[in-house]
Amino acid sequence: MLERLMESQDEAWERFSARFRAPMLGFARRYGLTEAQSEDAVQDALIAFLEGYRAGRYERGKGRLGSWLFALMYQSIRSQRRDGGRAPAQGAGGDGRTTFFSALPDEREARGVWDEDWERCAIDSCLSRLRSEVSPSHYRAFELTTVREVPAMEVAEQLGMSRDAVYQARSRALQRLRALRDEYEGTEVGA
Amino acid sequence: MNGCASEGELGRLHAGDVSLTGAGERTLDEIRAHVETCAQCGAKLDELRSLDDLATCVKRVARSEDGGLSIEGYEIEDEIHRGGQGIVYRAVQRSTGRQVAIKVVLKGTLASDRQRARFEREIELASRIDHPNVVAIVDRGETGDGRAFLVMELVDGVTLDHALRGSGWGVDRRLKVFLEICAGVRAAHQRGVLHRDLKPGNVVVDNDGRVKVLDFGLAKDDLGASVTAARTMSGEFMGTLAYASPEQLGGDPSRIDARTDVYALGVMLYELLTGSLPHDVHGAVQDVIKRVLGETPARPSSIDPKLDPDLDVVALTALEQDPGRRYQSVEALEDDVRAVLEHQPIRAKHASTMYRVRKFVRRNRAGVALSGVIVLGLCTTIGALTVGIVRTRAAMELAEQRRAQAESELAKQILVSGFFRELLSEVDPGESGPDMRVSDLLDVASQRIGDRFAEYPDLRGALGHTVGETYARLGVYAPSEAQLVSAIGAMEAQDPVPEAPLAGALGVLARVQTATTRLDEADATLARAIGIAESLGDDPESIELRAGLAHQLGAQRFERGEFESSIRAYDESIGMLGSMESESARRVLAQALIGKGVSLKRLERFDEALGVYDEALGILREVRRENHPDTLAALSNRAEVLYNLGRADDAESAHRDLLERRRAVFGPTHERVGITLNNLADLMRERGAFDEAGAMFDEAIAIFRENPGDPSLRLAITVHNAGVMHLERGEDYERASAMLEEAATMSASLLPEGHWIPAQFKVKWAECLMIQGFERSAAFMLNEARPDLVRSLGEDHRRVAHVDELLSRVGS
Structure with a gap:
């Protein structure tokens, strides 16, 4: 899939996005981004990925795709937070609401969360395909x-x-x- | 020991499985001895061992989804299906010992608050569907780790597509199966639940041959939205695509209503008749979509010449591109299929003048309508609140004409009179205390109608309709809906179905759904009502009914922010009623004028709005008493327009007068008092009287927060207005920002995506954020709001220009 992506075929890109959006979105939401911000964060990360990929920055030897996407998502979430300022926390309402700055991600912890989500999504996706085959x-x-x-x-x-x-x-x-x-x-x- | 080990033997060796199943099998020792001497088998065993980590990983992930799944009251037995939305388990309900299916929604499926709220709402409605052709939802809840689950009856059978293969069913059998599907879908529509994903895979034929429709009420992604992302998918998605309506493929969720399900039924009918789909779904998705949107399917009889040509008309009518040209309800489709089965003329083909005349004759032949007039008059210390005249619906059609019917009618009238006499004596304010309310009377009535009139579905339907409508007028929506749904069910159970009352009850149900901000459901319900009403004749009652439904359509368009379209619907209603002189028609006319005025006001056509309000008030003075809620509503709207026209003193005086009247009529904590408080407070804010405005906003907010029947949108608006006041006052930006944020978030959770109200609220919140120095957040909000405002108000509207100006200030 990635080879075709290199040639920037829309179809491959859409399939790539469709496959990896779910874990990326879940990760963004888990760190308190609103729905819109999560969408933006994922979009930014995917675009950064595409640019990096086309520029030849993704190399197999340097690690798994999941690791690379994690780095991009982590960056994107931080960026959304910085830019989002006082944007609303998810589930806002009442005195007990989560404030936007209350859950800044620690990179190591975030990496653990990401890996767990990533693995689940990967296995779920592969099991679905296996079942159909x-x-x-x-x-x-x-x-x-x-x-x-x-x-x-x-x-x-x-x-x-x-x-x-x-x-x-x-x-x-x-x-x-x-x-x-x-x-x-x-x-x-x-x- | 001869030969290399098989994969199975190597698996056995790897697992250390020492058991033997029969003679001739090699023991583990024998296999091991061979593997130790055979490099090829040794490599294969290593390969197997290398899969251990993956197997562990699969086990961990699979069990984290269902792992430790424990649902109180159920014994989970087995996974029976795993789909995109969740996992279905076979389980046993401990209390009854019966087998059930439990669907556990996958984590992440309902990620947003809105998705969860929609899921909850749809399941709440779907769980009320009690129909033999619908897989019943028997329980629901959340697992320990927060995943939603549904407990459904377990159906032992196969899906329709499997059942059809090699079934040898003749056309009649296929049509009967189709009618069972329709019956299930109709029952769901009556309760305001659309399916949105009807296909043979969602229909099960059980071992007794009974047909059941699956998966009602499961929050589905709007198909259109996923089309783009799924261009490369095939298989299951293409299977779904074949049943998607043009409006789903067009990606416009606002156009999805009951007729969307009619289209999917049309595809299934076509497939049942011909064995093939109406459109070729092979190839790229975009090509398939082009075909669905651009080609008319071949006539079924061109594929199977033995088919009745009427079936061509029925199938192709259901498959019309334009929802307005399709059957407007599942019931209408069913009627025609049944007509074909019974060799009767179909409606789609014969909707001619003669047909209408025949219907008119049949309807009027029905003769004696139950017209017992029961006056419910109750006084409360809050004010003389008179419900007025509650009539059993004069338009109610009774069954076949027989001589015995006169006696039956008399018996029913006595029954109804006795019921109300008993009711009134029990809820005498003298005995029940001074705070006795009309809703208390309705509560007692609604508890008893079901039992008392169990044998009289006509009376049950008519009384339920009346009680439901009265609740709705009082703004008490949950019991209103329960009564209306029950009444609709009772009407459906009659033969023939009383069409006009049914359309009327559906219209009221749509009103309740609109009031509780469930616009998609309201649209589906109203489409059904209009579909029925359009088949009625041109007698005054039918015209009045259609005018009332057009009025409701105007209200629903307004709620969606489609103001021009709303005005067109009101004008249609006004046009129908213009020459009618009956008091009831004049009342509906006044309401339509008020509705039109509200839309005109929203478009800032204030002079025209004032004109229609004055016209409405002129009519209301003829047909309503001075303090009737409709009259007060017209006065309220008129006062607002006076302010918009710069007549602030007149507006303030009118609002203050109205506040006193509403307090007297409804009591101090009624939502309509809250509305007036909000309006007057907003006016005082504009006039700079912040202290008085603040006190009134607080009172209004307290009323809305306390009122359990309130749909909260009013609360959101009032909180927003109070936030604006604090913003303008400039003393407490934190409080202003918190209120504006709450209003924007709350309204967004209540209204369809892209609605203009949350957009407008975001703009105001952005202004506050700018003052506080959060310019990037402000820009974010403004950019979110702009497209929604453009869609509702147009690119040239001053509010859009205002957003652009703000954006330029934040450098975006």
Whole structure:
């Protein structure tokens, strides 16, 4: 996806934005930006990303896409806060409201929050794709064994499969998931 | 031991799974022995081990979504679906032992306060839908970590698209299935809930063959808004796109109403009839949209020549590009489908003069209308508050003409009279104390109507309508809505459905929805009412009904900030009523004139506004008593215009007189007293009498904060005005800023996005921020407000020029 983005095709850009907007928006909101400011912060970060990407500043060896986007988002949130002045806090109202300056992000803590959100979004997105690619019974076998840790024998009985087929479904699903995860992070760039 | 290990065997080895399932299986030791000597199998095992971290990560993420999911009263069993909006679990309700489906909304789906509020509101309404063709919502709440959840009946079946495949259903069977879908959607519309995402995947056919529509009330993103972002998506999105109406694809959420669901039903009907979609949805999204917006689908009978040509008309009418040319309600669509099934003429084809004549004859043949007149007169110490005459609706249509009906009518009249006699004797102010209010009487009445008239849906409908309308007039909206919804349900249950009263009740419901700032729901309800009313004849009652609905349309357009359009709707109402002489028609005319005046005032056409107010007051003096709420409302608006015309002394005197009258009529804490206090305070602010203005604003704010029935927009406006006063007074900018911020935030949470009121409030707040030295924040606010003001007022409006001037001062 990133290679096509390099050529600045709108389609690739829109897909890129659509995929990464959610974690970025959630991160901005979590740090007290209003809806409008969050949108602006994400927009600014995405534009900065695009400019940086086109200028060749994103290099695979320097880290994951998520790390780079974090740096841009962190900067963008700080900038929104600075520019936003007395803009309203989310959920404003009453004496107990959160003031705009009450939750300045500590970078290390913010990074932890970002990584957690990023991972969740990445895995959710990849699981959705995986689900659409494999048969319902194979997905179910993978889910029951991996997420629920149901013994393969029970899963086999439940789904009418052989036990070895359950193990096979699980390992293939995980392999595919890893490929999707790599794709999500854009590590295919330049590979 | 022969041959390399299979993937399954390696998986077993990796998991340390020692169990054996049958003869011929290799043991773990045998597999291990091979792997140790086979480089290829060893590499595969390493590959499996390398996936462990990922598996752990998946488990952690998946369990953080549903992890530790525990919902009081339910035993979570199993995940049955994971979609874009949430995860659906199979669960058992502990108290009843029945299986249910629980949908837990994903974190982040309802990120903003507005989304959460909309979700809450829609679910509240959807949970009231009790219909065999709608998957019932039985419970709702929040999980421990703050995610919203819904508990729904669990339907054992398959979605319609699956059910259709190879079903061998004939056309009649398909049409009957379609009618069941329509019945479910209609029931939802009656309760003000649109679906917005109807498609076969949201319809389930259970194991008994019953059809149920899923996912009502789930706050959906407006499809149009997501079209741009989703250009590259395919699969599920394209599946949704096929059922999206032109107004959804156009990205204008304000145009989405009940007819949007009619369009989606049209697509489903087309698909049911022909097995294909009306438009080809293959290819790039923008090409698909072009096709949907630009091409008329092929006639179904051109695909299957055996189809009745009337079905062409029905399907293509439902699929009209222009919502105004579609069926105006699901019911109208249903009627025509049923007509085809019963080999009767369809309405879409035969909406001719003859058809109207036939309808007129049928309606008048209905004959005896229940016209018992019951006078409810109550005095309170606050003032002589007379509800006036509460009539069972003269226009109510009763069922088939039979000889026995006369006796039945008499029995009903006796029943109604007895009911009110009993009610009045129970709530005698002499016994109930001096603070007895009309709403107390209505409370008692509304508790009993359902039981007392359970066997008489016609009476239940008529009385519920009357009680609901009276509550609405008193500004008590929650019980009003409950009564109206129940009345509408009762009317729907009659055969034939009493169309005029139903349209009237829907019109009142739209009024309540408008008053509680639910404009999308109000538009859907009103569209349905208008659709029904348009099929009525040209008798005075029907004209009056249509005029009343046009008046309501004007009010709704006004609420959206569409003032010119609002004036056109009022003019339509005024035009219909102009030559009518009945007292009721004159009252509606006066109201339409007042409404028009308010819109004219907003456009700053003050002279014209004063003219229509004077005309309205002339009529009201004929048909209403001096202190009637309508008369007082007209006087209030007229006083405002006097001020706008520079006649400040006249305006102040008129407001003070009005304040005394309203206190006497409504009592000191009624919202209308609050309105007058706000208006008078604002006038005193303009005249520089800040102390008096401040005291009045405080009193008005206290009234609005205390009034549970108040929709809060009035509170937002009053808080804004008080903030402006503090700003102008220049003594306490912090307080001014806090009030202006509260007003802007509150109004934005109540009104549709892009509405002019929050925009105007932001401008004033920006002015305050500029004085305080927060210029960048001010610029931010001004830039946010400008496009909304331009949309409502036009690029050339002085308020827009004012924003531009402010922006130039902040260097933006």
